[in-house]
Amino acid sequence: MTLPYDPDDDQAADRYINAALRSRDAEAWRLLATETHVEQTDRVLRAMLDRIAVARTHRTAERAAARVRAREGDISQAEYERDAAEDANRATKAAHFETLVREHHRLIAAAARRLRGDDVRDELTDLVVALGSAVDAHRTAVLASGAEPTPADEALWERLATLDAPDAVDGRVTVAELVRRRAAKQDDLGRVLAAIVLDAAGEAASVPRAALLTPWKKAIAPTLAAAEKTEFAAKGKGSLATEKLRKTMGHLERKGLVKRAGTADDQRLDLLDRPGLEELAGRR
Template sequence: MALPYEPDDDHAADRFVNLALRNRDAEEWRHLASDAYVEQTERVLLGMLDRIAADRAHRKAERDTARARLAAGEVTRADHDRDLAEEGERARKTAHFESLVREQHRLIAAKVRRLRGDDVRDELMSLVVALGTAIDAHRAAVLGARSEPSAADRALWERLSALDVPGPEGRTSLEALVERHAAQQDDHGRVLAGIVLDLAGDATSVPRAALLEVWKRKVAPTLTPEQKAEFAARGKGSLVTERLRKAMGHLERLGLVARSGRQGDQRLDVLDRAGLAELAAGTEQG
């Protein structure tokens, strides 16, 4: 079969995708995920998610208004409860539809990433940032030891500011990208340091499973659905868990904690309680 619209007709695509979400016809989705249509399909699915979010905000405002009218005696309790029940039914249907949209978007977004070469780009950027971080650490070590930098040292350090790379807001220097990456690591490290201290109390270690539970409650609300969906499209699991993995690695590199135990029963050992407290205080003060 061929899709009954062109790859630039998003209005027709929206109607077709809406039906396809309900029909769940594998052949239709194969065409929707074809190279010619997959980017349009992703646009349409993202548009649906935007409308769902806007509708949810609108319904919340309506509920707030309804509660205010009930409190003011403008409507009866029976009328309010009836409207609330109808709203609950609509919300359940919307939640079901949203789950269908998100499921398909995860699959479509993965195909878009492969088509655009995003996975390869991200891997290369990770290598570039790692290299820049190593250069920055080398500079800090040389200057911290009050050694006289060699000409080779200075030439290497100059690459940090001279090398132009793509950043979240356009092209930037590698040095700025490394600084942004380090700041993000510090932020996550401070959050994790506070969690470790709270859970550990006087103990010398905490279970990773307990850490993960609290971490999810603190970090998940700070991530947008778009960030989660984009990461899920990479096929690497949960963004929340990935952030925890990196934060744990950051604290380990600082010598504050160490992982121990088997994979299924891993623990985080407290090596430097004072250092953790100092790092965590930065979160509370900032």
């Protein structure tokens, strides 16, 4: 048995997937995850999630406009409440459908990533960037010390400048550019976390990690694109915000500003360099 449409007919795929979502037909989803169609299924489900997000934004704007009309007397309070109740009912159904789409997309996206080799590529890119960051840190330390670079040092630094790696945006870029981008992004998030750590700690020398999570999620939520969250969720690694917190704490540790302590269930962050945290947070 095969799917009744071609891998480039997304309109037909959209109709078929909508029916499969409602019927929860296991055989249909097995076919949708086959190598010939899984990337198309992934693409169509992502488009569904995008439409859901757009509809939610539109609905929120409509409710805000309705509140203004009710306040100004353009519609009666009874009309407003009736429309609000109908909208709440539609929103509940939309939320249920979105949950259904996301549940299936996690499985499909994981299969699509395996087929494309995305996980292997990402792991290798992370490894290359980590090595590049170490070379860059070595160069900074040597030059800052005033020591004369050895020929081996200069050859290593030259290799960093010419080596390239795959990049989702530009196709391929130099490892040095990837290191620069990663460092800039980490510094941006580091500034956010430094401020949160200082506020949560007050005058204390240590702060529970649990006290950082809520303000962290609130602070970075506007920076997380829906596509990025969907992509991360498809990897089955939990919350993107929590993962960024973990990596950013590591970034502050490497700067010598904080140190993680305690167990995984009761982790704390010790403040090692309060002036450095204040400088990073822009408070001095």
